[in-house]
Amino acid sequence: MRHAIETHGLTKQWGDLVAVDDLSIRVEAGECYAFLGRNGSGKSTTARMLLDFIRPTRGTARVLDGAGGDPNIRARVGYLPGDLNLAGNTTAHEAFMFFGSLAATPDRRRLDDLIERFGLDPTRPVRELSTGNRRKVGLILAFMGRPELLILDEPTSGLDPVLQEEFRELLAERKAEGATIWLTSHVMAEVERVADRVGLIRDGRLARELTMADLRRQTTGRVVFTFAGRTDPAAFEGLPGVQEVDAGGEADELTVTLNGSAAAALSTAGRLGATAVRTERRDLDDVFLDLFEESRR
Amino acid sequence: MNPAHVTRVYAQWFRVRLRSTISWTLGLAAIVAVTAAFYPSLEGVFDDVEEGGGLSSLLGLSGDIDPSSPLGFIWTNLYANVVPWVLMAFGIALGGAAIAGDEERGTLEYLLSKPVRRGEVLVARFAGMISILAIAAVVSGVALLASAPLFDLTTAMTATAPDGSTTTNPGIDAGNVAAGTFAALAVGVGTGSTAFLLGAVLGRHGLAVGIASGFAIAGYILYTLSNVTGSLDALTWISPWRWYVEDAMFINGLDWDVALPFVLAAVCLAVGWWSFLRRDLR
Structure with a gap:
C-alpha cells in the first residue's frame, strides 16, 4: 500500500x-x-x-x-x-x-x-x-x-x-x-x-x-533593525528578498519581512548605521492567514 | 451480513431503550389491569349502545358481541381500541427512533464508522423494534390473564332476555388473550414499520413520526366515519381498523388477516433497506 x-x-x-x-x-x-x-x-x-x-x-x-x-x-x-x-x-x-x-x-x-x-x-x-x-x-x-x-x-x-x-x-x-x-x-x-x-x-x-x-521557513522571515534615529522605510522597499517593510513599531525600529535571502537587507541596514538586529518568529496563525489571503487572490 | 454484528447492535439498542420499554410496558399492563377491575361495577352501562351505529364502530361492536359479557367488555374497552392504540404509538416511537432518531442525534454516524454494514444496523434495529413491541404486548396479555380471575372475567355469564330466553356468554380464556394480543401486536408492528420506513428513507425523526402518526389517525377516522356515513367504504381497506375491528380476533380467534401488517412490515424493511443503503447520512 x-x-x-x-x-x-x-x-x-x-x-x-x-x-x-x-x-x-x-x-x-x-x-x-x-x-x-x-x-x-x-x-x-x-x-x-x-x-x-x-x-x-x-x-x-x-x-x-x-x-x-x-x-x-x-x-x-x-x-x-x-x-x-x-x-x-x-x-x-x-x-x-x-x-x-x-x-x-x-x-x-x-x-x-x-x-x-x-x-x-x-x-x-x-x-x-x-x-x-x-x-x-x-x-x-x-x-x-x-x-x-x-x-x-x-x-x-x-x-x-x-x-x-x-x-x-x-x-x-x-x-x-x-x-x-x-x-x-x-x-x-x-x-x-x-x-x-x-x-x-x-x-x-x-x-x-x-x-x-x-x-x-515562512515563520522565521522577520527581522527587526534598530537605528540611532528614525529611518525611512523606503530604503528597504524593493530590495531582493524583502517582502514588506513596517515602521509601525518603535520610532527607531523597522521590521522587515523576508521571503528570500536576507543579504541585501542586512547590507542596507549596515550602511544606514543599524545599532542592533533581532529576528522575530512569526506566529503560525499569521502564516495561515497570509496563505489564505494568497489563495484568495 | 455478519450475525455477530447484528446481535451486538441489537443488544446495544435494546439496552439503550430499556428504560422507555419498561415505562411503556408497565403503563400498558396497568391500563389493562385497571380496566379489568372496572368490570364488576359496569354491568348494564352498555345496554343503550345501538348496534351498527357510529358509537358501536368506535367501540368495536359488530355482529353479536355483548359489551356486558366478559369477552365483550374487554374487547370494547381494551382490545378494540386502547391496546392497539398504545402499541401503535409505541411502535411509531420505536420506528422513528430506530434509524432517523439516532441519525439526527449523530449517534448513528459514529456507529457506522465502525466495521458494521448499514444493512446490519437496519436489520438489528428492525428486529429490536418488533421484539420490544412484542414484550409490551405479551406483558399486557399476562396482566389480563392474571387480573381476569380477580374480577369475574373468566366466569361464563348467563343473560336473560325479556322474553325469558337465556344466552350464555363464555368468560375469557388464554386463547382469547393470546389471539387478541397477537392481533393488537400486529397492528403495532405494521404502524411502527411505516415510521421505521419513513425514518430509513428520510432520515428525519420528526417527519417520520409525524407522517406515521397522521396515517394511523387518518385510518381510524376514515374507518369510523365510513361506518357512520356509509360513504368511502372502498377506501377503508387502507385502514388496519377495518379488518382488526370486524374480525374481532380477541373473541373469534386468529384468521389470516392478521398476516397483513407483517407483510406490510416486510415491504417496509425491504424498501427501507434499498433506500438507506443508497442515501447520504444527515
Missing part, C-alpha cells in the same frame, strides 16, 4: 452549494497530513466522504486501498468525529466495550492505559460529561484498536493544554508505529508539531499543499 488516502476529483454538491470541489489528494502511508481550513470550508464533509457517510457527487475516494464503506477497511480505521454523540445513558466504559467489540476483542490493557493517560472516569454516562471529557472518550475510542489510519476531526478541540500535549504524544507514538494520520483543524499552531504535510482547503477547493518545512 503506497497511499493510505487517495482522492481524485472528489466533489460533493447539494443543489447550488458545492461543499467540496474537485479535491485530489494523496496521503502516503505513515504520513501525518493536516487538512486546514476555516469553519465550513469542507474539511468535515471530506472526512464524511472518506468514511462513506455521504457519497460523492463526482470523483472517487479510496482509503487503505479500499472503500471507506467496507467493514474490513473500517476495522483498520480509527475515527474521531467533530462532535461525539453516543446513545442514551451509555457510559464511557460501555462505549469502549461495545464499539471495541465490533472491530475485535477489546484490548483491556491498552484501554486501561489510555483511560489512565487521559485521566477519564469511565463509569459516568457520556452525555453527562463535559465537552473536554467527551473528547477524551472519542480519542480513546479512536486510538484503542491501534488503527492503521486515524481520521481525526478537530482532535484537540475542547482539550486543555496538558491533554493537548498528551494527545500529541499519543499521535507521535502511533506515527512511530507506522500509522497514517489525517486530521482536520483550523488552528495552524495545533498541527505544527505533529504534521508532515498540510493541505489548505478554502471554499471546498484545495488551495495549497505544503510540507511543514515549507511552513516553518
Whole structure:
C-alpha cells in the first residue's frame, strides 16, 4: 500500500452549494497530513466522504486501498468525529466495550492505559460529561484498536493544554508505529508539531499543499533593525528578498519581512548605521492567514 | 451480513431503550389491569349502545358481541381500541427512533464508522423494534390473564332476555388473550414499520413520526366515519381498523388477516433497506 488516502476529483454538491470541489489528494502511508481550513470550508464533509457517510457527487475516494464503506477497511480505521454523540445513558466504559467489540476483542490493557493517560472516569454516562471529557472518550475510542489510519476531526478541540500535549504524544507514538494520520483543524499552531504535510482547503477547493518545512521557513522571515534615529522605510522597499517593510513599531525600529535571502537587507541596514538586529518568529496563525489571503487572490 | 454484528447492535439498542420499554410496558399492563377491575361495577352501562351505529364502530361492536359479557367488555374497552392504540404509538416511537432518531442525534454516524454494514444496523434495529413491541404486548396479555380471575372475567355469564330466553356468554380464556394480543401486536408492528420506513428513507425523526402518526389517525377516522356515513367504504381497506375491528380476533380467534401488517412490515424493511443503503447520512 503506497497511499493510505487517495482522492481524485472528489466533489460533493447539494443543489447550488458545492461543499467540496474537485479535491485530489494523496496521503502516503505513515504520513501525518493536516487538512486546514476555516469553519465550513469542507474539511468535515471530506472526512464524511472518506468514511462513506455521504457519497460523492463526482470523483472517487479510496482509503487503505479500499472503500471507506467496507467493514474490513473500517476495522483498520480509527475515527474521531467533530462532535461525539453516543446513545442514551451509555457510559464511557460501555462505549469502549461495545464499539471495541465490533472491530475485535477489546484490548483491556491498552484501554486501561489510555483511560489512565487521559485521566477519564469511565463509569459516568457520556452525555453527562463535559465537552473536554467527551473528547477524551472519542480519542480513546479512536486510538484503542491501534488503527492503521486515524481520521481525526478537530482532535484537540475542547482539550486543555496538558491533554493537548498528551494527545500529541499519543499521535507521535502511533506515527512511530507506522500509522497514517489525517486530521482536520483550523488552528495552524495545533498541527505544527505533529504534521508532515498540510493541505489548505478554502471554499471546498484545495488551495495549497505544503510540507511543514515549507511552513516553518515562512515563520522565521522577520527581522527587526534598530537605528540611532528614525529611518525611512523606503530604503528597504524593493530590495531582493524583502517582502514588506513596517515602521509601525518603535520610532527607531523597522521590521522587515523576508521571503528570500536576507543579504541585501542586512547590507542596507549596515550602511544606514543599524545599532542592533533581532529576528522575530512569526506566529503560525499569521502564516495561515497570509496563505489564505494568497489563495484568495 | 455478519450475525455477530447484528446481535451486538441489537443488544446495544435494546439496552439503550430499556428504560422507555419498561415505562411503556408497565403503563400498558396497568391500563389493562385497571380496566379489568372496572368490570364488576359496569354491568348494564352498555345496554343503550345501538348496534351498527357510529358509537358501536368506535367501540368495536359488530355482529353479536355483548359489551356486558366478559369477552365483550374487554374487547370494547381494551382490545378494540386502547391496546392497539398504545402499541401503535409505541411502535411509531420505536420506528422513528430506530434509524432517523439516532441519525439526527449523530449517534448513528459514529456507529457506522465502525466495521458494521448499514444493512446490519437496519436489520438489528428492525428486529429490536418488533421484539420490544412484542414484550409490551405479551406483558399486557399476562396482566389480563392474571387480573381476569380477580374480577369475574373468566366466569361464563348467563343473560336473560325479556322474553325469558337465556344466552350464555363464555368468560375469557388464554386463547382469547393470546389471539387478541397477537392481533393488537400486529397492528403495532405494521404502524411502527411505516415510521421505521419513513425514518430509513428520510432520515428525519420528526417527519417520520409525524407522517406515521397522521396515517394511523387518518385510518381510524376514515374507518369510523365510513361506518357512520356509509360513504368511502372502498377506501377503508387502507385502514388496519377495518379488518382488526370486524374480525374481532380477541373473541373469534386468529384468521389470516392478521398476516397483513407483517407483510406490510416486510415491504417496509425491504424498501427501507434499498433506500438507506443508497442515501447520504444527515
